[in-house]
Amino acid sequence: MTGERRPLTGATPIGDWLAHPEGGPLIRNLLAESGFDESVLAPVRLLPLRQLVTLSRGALTEEVVDDLVARANGGETPAEEDTGTGWQERIVPGRFADRTVIVTGAASGIGRATASRVAREGGRVVAVDLVAEGLDTLAAELDSSDVVPVPADVTKQADIERVVAAAGDRVDGLANVAGVVDDFTPVHEVSDAMWQRVFAVNVDGLFRLTRAVVPVMLSAGSGSIVNIASESALRGSAAGVAYTASKHAVVGITRSAAFMYGPGIRVNAVAPGGVATGMAAGEMSEFGRRRTADFLTLMPPIATAAQLAASITFLLSDDGVNVSGAVLPSDGGWSVQ
Incomplete structure (x- = not known):
């Protein structure tokens, strides 16, 4: 165990963004600009940040998410990977075969x-x-x-x-x-x-x-x-x-x-x-x-x-x-x- 933090990406859960020393202030500042605080994100804290693009119906754009990711990682954009946390869909091959x-x-x-x-x-x-x-x-x-x-x-x-x-x-x-x-x-x-x-x-x-x-x-x-x-x-x-x-x-x-x-x-x-x-x-x-x-x-x-x-x-x-x-x-x- 190295204790190193995973890089923040669009696939990182919103709750993890808020808990991160670089990501948290970025999200809170973005919310403050629109007159909100982090409490509005409580129901979606387990969802990936990028999913807010769909949920907000365009109020949060892909470009804004990409900019947040770059700023949280010192200007770099790490590859989006499955974080390995939370629920994962598991397909059951053939469960509906011939149906x-x-x-x-x-x-x-x-x-x-x-x-x-x-x-x-x-x-x-x-x-x-x-x-x-x-x-x-x-x-x-x-x-x-x-x-x-x-x-x-x-x-x-x-x-x-x-x-x-x-x-x-x-x-x-x-x-x-x-x-x-x-x-x-x-x-x-x-x-x-x-x-x-x-x-x-x-x-x-x-x-x-x-x-x-x-x-x-x-x-x-x-x-x-x-x-x-x-x-x-x-x-x-x-x-x-x-x-x-x-x-x-x-x-x-x-x-x-x-x-x-x-x-x-x-x-x-x-x-x-x-x-x-x-x-x-x-x-x-x-x-x-x-x-x-x-x-x-x-x-x-x-x-x-x-x-x-x-x-x-x-x-x-x-x-x-x-x-x-x-x-x-x-x-x-x-x-x-």
Whole structure:
């Protein structure tokens, strides 16, 4: 043991940057210039610094990260290496071999990570999203895998039918990941437009695609469905009324379907806490922001999309053979607070 510090890079966790004698002052000065202190980084302290580029939606640029790295290393830019700390994704070769899995929301975030993992573990993925460009990028990155991009809007019945047609005669798994957030509005402020938009995607789209897929699974006598709920399905203090109600509805659909179609078809839900996807509420209700602020500070460090994909693919695969009707909190322990 030499006691030498690893050089700071874009792959170094934010917490390590803050603890470093050169890196810490650089990060704190950068935050101070924007009127923040290091407390705003508490939920992301386990993530690589470079991931803030995506999370900040361009407020922090790649060039700024590169400059921080050079300044922390005396003008040099060391190669980015796996730090060897924290969680590492471990692919299970062949886990989804000869399986067809539909994944919605597959162009970005949790859906993309789930589609990627299923494909890299040997599955045929029907990747569904509104954003055709994102699906094409996913398919190009996984060019040695079997990925079928289907640009589709899950709120439209005609698009649901196209998705099922693209899957063909066999659907072994369905991951209902597509979703939208609300703006933290409480019930006395929420508009009809916000309520209808959130329910159209988070509930109606999930319901319609599940309804279309279940007959195929019933014919085969087997299948696995994983719905994405949320921390908001477990408490009332993590979002506005529209999103909270929609995710409670997802849990209801999950439990009803698990009862109706078991044991041949397994139906489960995953309830993520904070996840590094860049999915944000935009302009928030001031009432909702004030009311939830203290509770949201209790949120554990946020997860990566790949970590959520690990939870989802466990339930989708035969590894979850004896699990149905479960709502799995994948939230770093937030739900037990």
